[in-house]
Amino acid sequence: MQLATSPFHHTVVVGAGAVGGFYGGMLVRAGHRVTLIARPLHVAAIARDGLQLDLAHASGVEAVALQASSDLSVLRDADLVLFCVKSTDTESLAKQMAPFLAPHAVVMSLQNGVENAADIAAHIAHAVIPAVVYVATEMPAPGYIKHHGRGDLVIGTMPLSRLQDPHHTLQQLVELFATAQVPVQISPDVMSELWFKLLINCVFNAISGLSQMPYAKLAELDSVRVLQHAVVHEVVAVAKADGVQLSEQTALQSVAKIPITMAHQKSSTAQDMARRKPSEIDHLNGFIVRRGQALGVATPVNQSLYALVKLVESGYSPDA
Amino acid sequence: MQLATSPFHHTVVVGAGAVGGFYGGMLVRAGHRVTLIARPLHVAAIARDGLQLDLAHASGVEAVALQASSDLSVLRDADLVLFCVKSTDTESLAKQMAPFLAPHAVVMSLQNGVENAADIAAHIAHAVIPAVVYVATEMPAPGYIKHHGRGDLVIGTMPLSRLQDPHHTLQQLVELFATAQVPVQISPDVMSELWFKLLINCVFNAISGLSQMPYAKLAELDSVRVLQHAVVHEVVAVAKADGVQLSEQTALQSVAKIPITMAHQKSSTAQDMARRKPSEIDHLNGFIVRRGQALGVATPVNQSLYALVKLVESGYSPDA
Numbered sequence: 001m002q003l004a005t006s007p008f009h010h011t012v013v014v015g016a017g018a019v020g021g022f023y024g025g026m027l028v029r030a031g032h033r034v035t036l037i038a039r040p041l042h043v044a045a046i047a048r049d050g051l052q053l054d055l056a057h058a059s060g061v062e063a064v065a066l067q068a069s070s071d072l073s074v075l076r077d078a079d080l081v082l083f084c085v086k087s088t089d090t091e092s093l094a095k096q097m098a099p100f101l102a103p104h105a106v107v108m109s110l111q112n113g114v115e116n117a118a119d120i121a122a123h124i125a126h127a128v129i130p131a132v133v134y135v136a137t138e139m140p141a142p143g144y145i146k147h148h149g150r151g152d153l154v155i156g157t158m159p160l161s162r163l164q165d166p167h168h169t170l171q172q173l174v175e176l177f178a179t180a181q182v183p184v185q186i187s188p189d190v191m192s193e194l195w196f197k198l199l200i201n202c203v204f205n206a207i208s209g210l211s212q213m214p215y216a217k218l219a220e221l222d223s224v225r226v227l228q229h230a231v232v233h234e235v236v237a238v239a240k241a242d243g244v245q246l247s248e249q250t251a252l253q254s255v256a257k258i259p260i261t262m263a264h265q266k267s268s269t270a271q272d273m274a275r276r277k278p279s280e281i282d283h284l285n286g287f288i289v290r291r292g293q294a295l296g297v298a299t300p301v302n303q304s305l306y307a308l309v310k311l312v313e314s315g316y317s318p319d320a
Numbered sequence: 321m322q323l324a325t326s327p328f329h330h331t332v333v334v335g336a337g338a339v340g341g342f343y344g345g346m347l348v349r350a351g352h353r354v355t356l357i358a359r360p361l362h363v364a365a366i367a368r369d370g371l372q373l374d375l376a377h378a379s380g381v382e383a384v385a386l387q388a389s390s391d392l393s394v395l396r397d398a399d400l401v402l403f404c405v406k407s408t409d410t411e412s413l414a415k416q417m418a419p420f421l422a423p424h425a426v427v428m429s430l431q432n433g434v435e436n437a438a439d440i441a442a443h444i445a446h447a448v449i450p451a452v453v454y455v456a457t458e459m460p461a462p463g464y465i466k467h468h469g470r471g472d473l474v475i476g477t478m479p480l481s482r483l484q485d486p487h488h489t490l491q492q493l494v495e496l497f498a499t500a501q502v503p504v505q506i507s508p509d510v511m512s513e514l515w516f517k518l519l520i521n522c523v524f525n526a527i528s529g530l531s532q533m534p535y536a537k538l539a540e541l542d543s544v545r546v547l548q549h550a551v552v553h554e555v556v557a558v559a560k561a562d563g564v565q566l567s568e569q570t571a572l573q574s575v576a577k578i579p580i581t582m583a584h585q586k587s588s589t590a591q592d593m594a595r596r597k598p599s600e601i602d603h604l605n606g607f608i609v610r611r612g613q614a615l616g617v618a619t620p621v622n623q624s625l626y627a628l629v630k631l632v633e634s635g636y637s638p639d640a
Contacts, residue, residue: 211628218631221630223623223631300550300621301620304621304625308527308547308628310543311533311541311544312533315531315532315533315537
């Protein structure tokens with residue numbers, strides 16, 4: 001069931017972890033052609049059993065048959081690239097994928113942090129569309145995607161977009177994902193949306209990671225609330241110095257809701273730390289520290305969280 | 321070999337953990353009469369095998385025969401009490417010991433934090449002598465004291481001391497411990513010494529605890545150094561507001577030395593957290609936060625460390 005109306009005939013997911021696997025799987029379920037680029041371990045599991053999609057609100061696990069490869073040359077045939085690697089791998093993979101991209105290909109960055117779209121664009125000549133990803137998903141085993149909720153995206157154009165007709169392309173993406181029951185909203189100011197998500201990540205990821213605690217536990221202690229509010233305050237100040245207006249009040253409201261709506265979830269940083277894998281902390285609290293330094297804004301609390309996560313990570317063996 | 325010259329005929333150690341066990345053991349080795357008050361598990365081990373003293377710079381483990389009890393009534397016969405419980409237990413044990421203390425008994429507080437001597441004194445009518453403890457020791461098994469180094473004490477009088485002749489009593493204590501090869505220095509300003517040790521604890525304990533890293537690892541990361549210097553700065557500011565002059569420069573020099581002199585050590589907070597036991601954080605960074613609030617001094621970095629340790633501890637089961 002290839003949908004003839006979509007201009008996107010082949011979507012390639014670069015970095016098919018919990019996020020990339022989810023969106024790739026959703027598109028395949030809707031009849032689209034998708035190839036996942038993933039590590040050999042995942043490719044082998046997907047080749048054998050299909051992608052196991054354990055969707056929230058669904059009963060049971062669905063095996064989705066799709067192509068998977070560890071070879072970036074499959075990008076030659078892609079007209080849409082979902083770029084879903086960890087921020088730590090952005091530069092390296094953007095460079096590696098550059099020689100294979102077809103001239104008309106559109107790249108979407110489905111990543112945390114506010115720098116990724118620009119970092120990708122620095123290595124390719126193509127349009128890069130930043131997406132803010134709102135999904136709770138994890139990959140507890142190779143080829144197995146456990147989805148806890150949501151899945152919606154917010155997209156828009158980055159400053160100096162290379163799109164000929166931005167609205168048209170964004171609308172095509174909305175329609176593509178709509179066929180897969182993935183709500184996509186177009187934002188006139190997607191960078192602010194990315195900053196807002198970054199703020200939320202800065203408030204929850206390191207704390208959940210260092211304590212290995214789910215979000216509901218964080219809300220039980222006044223001292224943790226004080227810590228989180230200090231993070232909000234610092235991120236809002238850095239954003240403002242960077243020309244991005246974030247509402248501290250709105251942020252505090254969101255921060256208060258997450259321990260209720262995602263009570264039993266731990267952060268992606270917590271998942272990384274539990275597996276002794278490097279986290280994205282350099283692109284979360286670490287980014288705030290760097291931007292704060294560049295812009296003359298003090299960020300002692302973000303710096304503390306950053307330092308503690310880096311210290312824990314300094315104990316991981318290099319081949320972990 | 322009871323030394324007739326000492327006015328202290330029976331020393332009772334309240335809270336015979338790694339610190340209390342060490343000093344009690346050292347006094348017994350020198351021929352003094354000592355009773356340890358400890359939990360039944362430790363009392364049973366000591367009754368069976370003696371106190372196992374594994375001293376730094378000694379070859380092998382020495383078994384020291386001494387009395388041990390879980391019954392506070394042995395305090396009736398004590399003329400010197402070494403009060404060595406965790407700061408979290410100070411109030412409770414001071415209250416419990418009050419009815420048993422002989423009128424002439426002298427109490428020494430060998431504890432972390434700057435509040436303990438006053439907290440003890442609030443519940444008894446006796447003189448309390450604060451001691452700053454410089455020893456690296458741990459208790460890896462019941463009745464087994466592993467000593468890594470040092471052991472010297474700094475003592476002095478707290479404000480509003482109840483000693484009739486403070487210099488005389490302090491000098492008697494110096495002489496008592498001298499017989500046991502424990503160097504004791506009398507300080508005219510022991511509260512500043514306690515504050516200085518508190519500062520060092522605030523800089524190292526929580527960070528080593530949250531990361532489970534030894535001190536040498538902390539010195540490898542610039543971001544951790546920034547974090548530690550922020551802690552120093554805040555503690556010096558709170559101390560100053562509290563009327564205690566600490567030299568930030570001297571503090572930074574001490575902070576720089578510890579990863580060299582105690583490279584492989586982890587903090588007592590790290591040991592507590594590894595065993596999922598409540599730490600003294602309320603009396604370390606938590607105290608700085610409370611004093612800072614009372615005195616109008618901002619302590620965001622101490623607050624962050626405090627909140628993170630409390631969050632981890634909130635996951636311990638109550639009977640751990």
